[in-house]
Amino acid sequence: MLVKQISIFLENKEGRLAELTSILADACININALTIADTSDFGILRIIVDDVSKTENLLKKNGFSVSVTDVVALDIDNVPGGIAKPLAMLHKSGISVEYIYAFLAKKDDTAHVIFKVSDVTAAVDILSKNGFRNTAKS
């Protein structure tokens, strides 16, 4: 459930994202989940990969600003109210959510959701006690 996410600082510059993803492709690193937070000046690319330290080193070697963050990954039923449940739980426990992104798994009808929260350990504890799981890769 606790997953390491890699964040990369990207200037809003043409081709920069293509360059980064090519570096990962050349190193046979698969991206399991991806999101970009962007402002007018810069973006932060957040990815979940299989081999975190290999990816981190590779990107640093290529001159990227990289940081590794602990996030929570959850399986969520792809039904109405699916995401409302864990969010209500976190809220009740006083854990704030900084950002969320989601992706759908192909095989079953489950959504995988990544949560960046204020207290990762507490969040994992509460959510697993309430039956939440993560079956996605990594």
Added chain:
Amino acid sequence: MEVEHLGIWDKIESISYDEMRAIQDKRLIETVKYVYDNVEYYKKKMDNIGLLPDDIKNCDDLYKLPFTTKDDLRDTYPYGLVAVDMDEIVRIHASSGTTGKKIVVAYTKDDIDTWSDMMARCFARIGTEIRDIVHVAYGYGLFTGGLGAHYGAERLGATVIPISGGNSRRQVEFLTDLKPTIIACTPSYMLHLYEVMTEEGFTTKDISLKADMFGAEPWSENMRKEIERLLNIKAYDIYGLSEITGPGVASECIAQNGLHINEDCYLPEIIDIKSKKPLGLDMQGEIVFTTIKKKGMPLIRYRTKDITKLFRDDCECGRTLVKMERVTGRTDDMLIIRGVNVFPSQIESVLLEFSQLTPNYQIIVDRINMMDVLEIRVEMNENLFSDEVRKIEMLERNITQAIESVLAISARVKLVEPKSIERSEGKAVRIIDKRKI
């Protein structure tokens, strides 16, 4: 001063070369003796090279005197070069220094009086008369621009609108309602005001400006033509620096061909940038001034770092004062942005206070919509990169605020990736000035 002489404010502006030279010789001798007796710093400087006041017999001996630089002003900060008792000082102005340390200048009542006269001369030079309304949009305060123009226009007897800088909409309101006829501001600000005016649906028919007095930043002949065309006015150049007095050291007349230097008060010379040897007329170099009628903080051979040349012509305005060309450059890396002196080292010292940054930065100056824009690109420290947008944006805001508090002008701060700023061999390219001046 009699009203009918408004054309030329002071007869001294049109006396013969020999008469002027006699005044300068006398005042130089007095000044050298005065600083030797009253300013310990100058006495030491002269003693160090074995120079006595008596060795200066006329302006030909000027070269024997030691230079004064901005560093001297910093070393003696705040009052080390003041030649009178502080009781006699009535005003202080200040400008920023390269390392954040201010440079202060001190004026006696007589100094303010002389300065006002010099500025009155400058206003008269562009045809200002008692019935004119002068809109002073230079900043009032520590900067000498606002108060300098204010005192000069008032001395001349014109009506002054002391609106100071900023708040462009209000400026336009005053221009269209009160109908000032003369404006004093930086040329880029004038163009900005023109834009605001146009946005609000006004045309030149709604204002009554006939002339403007522009200074405090470099501008070109093309910019003059542009402003004159857009606003249907005459644009004149004025030159000055706080260390010497402020605006009013030199200014253009209606001939618009060089700036008449008020050489009876500010003795000019041009020196070779490399050898520091004096150069003759018509030769380009650094302009150096000796104040020969200043009591509070007289300066001997002050190195302005401004590049220009001196020349004489038979000016149609009738003034015989020596002329300087429009300043074409600087001998240091000082930038003048919206009239404010900015040294890259000031920006650097602010950036280095943030551990999240690296010392790799670039300063980009551009003129967008006629306004000087300062952008600072700085590389993030890759180890201190935060995953959160909010934190990075807060960092940008904090840097912007810190820069603004040091420079007194706003800058756009842009964080960039590590190693993304081009590295050059040898000296780093810190400044990219895209302004077409």
